[in-house]
Amino acid sequence: MTVLLVALGAAVGAPVRYVVDRFIQARHDSLFPWGTLTVNLAGCLVLGALAGSGGLPGWVATLVGIGFCGALTTYSTFGYETVRLVRERAWLIAATNAAVSLAGGLAAAYLGLGLAESLGR
């Protein structure tokens, strides 16, 4: 059952990542990987909220947390895009991508947590 929940969440999360990335890259054609940043930050927001929602049944965490957020977000694409920027000598953009992704991801996680906790009261 847990396996099915992970699979279902991932079956939605991965294509959503692809569609969102293409949508954003089509409208912001720059070196900076806006698409990956967007899905990664969104996933951190959702997972952070989940972490602050202790009252939810376990299957929700499995479906949305492990399945959906896990597939929506990606470290491999983030890593590859950062390294590619370095190899293309776009040092500042590479460093900015790493810094903004990490700081933004953590900020989104804390925001999600805070929102969930305040809604839970």
Added chain:
Amino acid sequence: MLGVIAAGGVIGALARYGLGVAFPHPRTGFPWATFGVNVSGCLLIGVLIVLVTEGPAAHPLTRPFLGTGVLGGYTTFSTAMVDTQHLWRSGAAGTGLAYLFGTLAAALAAVWLGILAARWWLGLRGRRTA
């Protein structure tokens, strides 16, 4: 295309889930499973992109399936950040920082290594097309 990506995503996510179950970590312990998944996924994406772009012609769905799908579903940015957040909130600040920056450093190094390894291998085979 979306179906191919979804299928890959399911495979990657299940692999990640399986490793998480096989290698659990205590509340304030270093999240080795997620660390391993993200770093290995980065190594593999370095290899994959080189093979697809510089190697012999592959099926056009190879990169969406294996890259966007499998490796995208396998690796996870959200878990890495929320793991860090959890460690910080549990008083394990040092572990959290080590995990946050350790993952970043290892992941980027792994991508680089994957690229170099794949290029070396293609060079050995005389199959570099770019």
